[in-house]
Amino acid sequence: MKDNKNTLIFKYISLIIISILFLFPLVWIVLTSLKGETEIRVSNAILPEKWMWKNYIDAWNSSNFGRQFINSLIMSLSVTAGQILTAALAGYAFARLQFKGKKIVFFAVLSTLVIPYQLLVLPIYVSFAKIGWINTYQALIVPSLANAFGIYLFRQHFMTIPISIEEAAKIDGASRWQILWKIIMPISKTPAVTLFLLTFIAEWNDLFKPLIFTNDESMRTVQLGLTTFQETFSTNYTLLCAAVVFVTMPMLILFFIGQKQFIAGIAGSGGKEG
Amino acid sequence: MDSSPFLIDKEEFMEKIKKFIDREGVSAWLYIAPALFILTLFIFVPTFQLFLNSFYYMDGMGTKEFIGLDNYRDILADPDFWQTVKNSFIFIFVSVPLGMLVSLVLALLILKEIRGQGVFRTIFFAPVVTSLVAAGLMWVWILNYDFGIFNQFLQRLGFDKIPWLVSTEYAMPSVILMTIWKDAGYNMILFLAGLNGISSVYYEASSIDGATKWQQFKHITWPMLMPTTVFIFIVRMIFSFRTFEQIYAMTKGGPVGSTRVFVYYIYETSFQFFELGKGSAAAILLLIIVLSLVGIQAFISRKSENDFA
Numbered sequence: 001m002k003d004n005k006n007t008l009i010f011k012y013i014s015l016i017i018i019s020i021l022f023l024f025p026l027v028w029i030v031l032t033s034l035k036g037e038t039e040i041r042v043s044n045a046i047l048p049e050k051w052m053w054k055n056y057i058d059a060w061n062s063s064n065f066g067r068q069f070i071n072s073l074i075m076s077l078s079v080t081a082g083q084i085l086t087a088a089l090a091g092y093a094f095a096r097l098q099f100k101g102k103k104i105v106f107f108a109v110l111s112t113l114v115i116p117y118q119l120l121v122l123p124i125y126v127s128f129a130k131i132g133w134i135n136t137y138q139a140l141i142v143p144s145l146a147n148a149f150g151i152y153l154f155r156q157h158f159m160t161i162p163i164s165i166e167e168a169a170k171i172d173g174a175s176r177w178q179i180l181w182k183i184i185m186p187i188s189k190t191p192a193v194t195l196f197l198l199t200f201i202a203e204w205n206d207l208f209k210p211l212i213f214t215n216d217e218s219m220r221t222v223q224l225g226l227t228t229f230q231e232t233f234s235t236n237y238t239l240l241c242a243a244v245v246f247v248t249m250p251m252l253i254l255f256f257i258g259q260k261q262f263i264a265g266i267a268g269s270g271g272k273e274g
Numbered sequence: 275m276d277s278s279p280f281l282i283d284k285e286e287f288m289e290k291i292k293k294f295i296d297r298e299g300v301s302a303w304l305y306i307a308p309a310l311f312i313l314t315l316f317i318f319v320p321t322f323q324l325f326l327n328s329f330y331y332m333d334g335m336g337t338k339e340f341i342g343l344d345n346y347r348d349i350l351a352d353p354d355f356w357q358t359v360k361n362s363f364i365f366i367f368v369s370v371p372l373g374m375l376v377s378l379v380l381a382l383l384i385l386k387e388i389r390g391q392g393v394f395r396t397i398f399f400a401p402v403v404t405s406l407v408a409a410g411l412m413w414v415w416i417l418n419y420d421f422g423i424f425n426q427f428l429q430r431l432g433f434d435k436i437p438w439l440v441s442t443e444y445a446m447p448s449v450i451l452m453t454i455w456k457d458a459g460y461n462m463i464l465f466l467a468g469l470n471g472i473s474s475v476y477y478e479a480s481s482i483d484g485a486t487k488w489q490q491f492k493h494i495t496w497p498m499l500m501p502t503t504v505f506i507f508i509v510r511m512i513f514s515f516r517t518f519e520q521i522y523a524m525t526k527g528g529p530v531g532s533t534r535v536f537v538y539y540i541y542e543t544s545f546q547f548f549e550l551g552k553g554s555a556a557a558i559l560l561l562i563i564v565l566s567l568v569g570i571q572a573f574i575s576r577k578s579e580n581d582f583a
Contacts, residue, residue, distance in 0.1 A: 090309035097302035123323035146312035205405030
């Protein structure tokens with residue numbers, strides 16, 4: 001069914017207006033980050049009088065962002081790698097292997113998705129305080145090493161692979177372990193990339209875990225860095241905007257590169273049976 | 275040859291172990307073990323601990339004293355808690371339906387035959403990948419009373435400035451506005467998946483019968499999209515109860531508690547006033563609400579399946 005010309009024109013006009021509204025906050029922050037500190041208080045101009053690229057250097061140097069980037073990178077990469085590994089293994093078992101209690105265990109795994117993780121941070125905090133894990137990388141990484149969503153994602157993917165591929169390998173004498181890593185995993189890049197993007201971005205953007213599990217300046221992640229930056233330099237909006245831009249930019253770039261997988265992963269999570 | 279003191283030869287033994295591990299049931303449990311270990315240690319056990327802790331007085335310094343239901347009594351008698359409940363429900367029941375409406379409109383606009391569909395999709399989705407902290411801080415500047423672009427714009431149009439984040443009246447609407455902007459792209463993708471699942475046959479048949487666009491939407495799109503809509507509504511509601519980070523970045527729960535939502539209340543009680551027991555009790559109350567919603571959702575989806583059958 002085709003839209004007639006008037007409908008189409010109406011759609012384009014609406015889309016362009018909505019796009020401008022959606023992009024506006026992002027663009028405005030970039031523009032503010034390039035203005036002078038007094039300029040943003042006296043001038044109504046949209047573009048900067050003088051493009052203050054120096055704001056970025058000043059913002060970077062006014063807080064320990066280098067360290068915070070490294071911390072965030074360590075946390076996000078470790079969690080992501082761990083989740084892909086645990087999810088691929090468990091997803092394979094749920095998709096392909098028969099074992100007693102499979103249904104109950106799978107239900108239990110999925111049920112973890114409904115529990116708000118911020119609530120669990122309370123008892124975990126008490127335990128971590130006891131074993132001296134506050135202000136450590138372990139505290140930021142270990143609790144997130146497995147996630148039901150990733151397991152579900154891999155399971156759904158493995159179920160689409162024809163079983164004949166595995167049977168052929170079995171006849172050749174391959175063990176289950178070999179089949180998984182030599183035959184199944186090489187053709188499972190899609191869920192791996194999807195999970196990588198979703199998890200990496202979610203971890204990079206997370207505030208709650210670092211907020212509770214760290215209090216030392218040297219363990220801060222970028223998001224925690226942003227909030228403390230705001231608390232320290234609350235009136236210095238140009239530098240704050242610059243900091244927001246360089247913390248956000250890596251994720252926007254990552255999203256542009258992996259857009260297809262990222263969106264497919266979200267669309268897949270909405271389907272009833274995937 | 276290795277002269278083993280055991281009767282079984284080493285290689286044969288290793289072979290047997292390998293065979294044992296390769297058995298279906300054994301492999302399966304070994305494969306799910308790492309994930310199950312983490313989920314047990316960091317979700318199932320903490321949930322249980324949370325429940326136990328809710329009956330104790332805990333100050334975070336090591337004091338732990340059983341006080342029965344006192345934490346719950348405390349919370350239910352706390353006017354701040356009831357304000358929090360009210361705030362949370364306002365936040366959820368305004369931001370979720372309104373956000374879904376925006377998302378549905380976006381999805382319908384870019385559904386088909388639109389040149390540059392990918393570009394529009396990317397634009398609407400960009401806020402989703404920004405962190406809630408960064409997005410919150412952006413809006414703090416945009417909504418700044420004296421110098422924010424919103425108020426400058428209002429003034430230029432001849433209106434009074436609005437105290438967006440600094441008044442009890444406008445703080446919550448500001449947070450909701452920002453949240454809708456941030457999440458619209460996400461729900462749009464889910465709606466797109468649902469809309470693409472509706473067969474074009476229905477539309478073709480109905481346009482032969484002379485149905486208008488609105489009639490098609492009302493009689494085909496809307497009812498057929500219902501499962502998607504219900505799914506998004508429930509999931510969004512469950513997730514909205516987790517709202518914390520934009521509040522932390524934008525208002526810190528203020529002014530005078532007007533944007534303090536559930537998780538923020540729990541955070542404040544536990545980590546600012548160090549009443550971990552009371553915080554746990556509040557967390558259990560939240561958990562009960564969320565689980566009831568999940569139960570209702572399961573009931574509805576089972577019922578609608580029966581209706582179809």
